[in-house]
């Protein structure tokens with residue numbers, strides 16, 4: 001299996017190596033939270049997430065890409081990763097994005113994108129010929145490009161955005177297996193900045209705004225589960241589900257503190273509690289081994305620093 005090493009090498013080649021840090025989503029901040037699941041979900045999943053009891057969560061907001069010091073006023077994709085600590089030390093993890101769907105349909109596409117978008121030291125920009133060749137080989141990337149065109153993408157704080165599973169997963173219990181996707185919808189509302197508002201912001205405003213909100217009000221998200229209809233794409237993260245769908249309010253995540261440690265966490269999205277199973281989405285299945293390579297490298301470097 002060469003992919004996990006190749007892709008982490010490609011991330012390092014594109015972004016440089018920031019010793020002891022993640023090879024992707026390098027800039028981020030840890031938080032502590034509580035999640036109370038909705039028992040109505042037990043109809044679909046036996047996960048302890050939906051026991052109705054409060055569970056502790058260690059999470060992380062992040063910027064996509066291996067940029068250690070990207071400014072918060074850059075137009076960039078953001079992530080929210082969650083580790084739920086369930087009874088008997090069972091863990092459940094999610095690593096979501098504030099995108100409606102993913103740009104590439106295969107791990108090869110993700111790798112090809114890293115290789116094609118390396119900045120030319122002369123021009124400071126990727127080689128347009130390489131980018132064009134990449135898009136010709138992975139034409140699905142035009143879908144996300146079109147969806148984001150002209151859209152304001154950056155919120156005025158991490159608390160004013162929705163984060164999506166993007167992949168489909170199966171909810172399971174003794175009776176059935178149900179395909180679903182989910183989103184964390186902010187109770188404070190989604191608020192995106194216009195281009196002119198964004199350019200006035202400083203490099204740490206996403207965190208500063210979140211800190212301020214946390215002092216003044218409840219910062220929370222509702223987990224909204226969307227059940228698949230027959231025929232919905234289950235293995236292609238670039239395919240949105242169109243039309244009416246059954247949606248279930250699956251619980252509430254409430255942020256409690258920004259004083260948390262999450263650097264020692266590998267937010268592998270296949271670490272799922274009993275009651276969830278992965279689909280055969282090839283991008284989802286390729287993430288776990290790649291995260292492990294990144295995790296191993298950063299821990300080894302941290303050890304060497306001491």
Ligand code: HEM
Nearest residue numbers: 022024025060079081095096107110166267290291294295
């Ligand atoms: C083949 C496709 C992908 C590859 C190779 C990849 C690779 C990586 C790597 C190497 C890391 C850093 C892991 C660590 O050192 O802890 C990472 C972090 C992350 N990825 Fe991916 N990724 C992929 C697709 C995705 C997708 C589809 C999503 C969302 C649906 C996603 C969301 C995230 C998030 C939120 C983080 C940050 C987690 C944290 O805060 O620690 N990635 N990714």
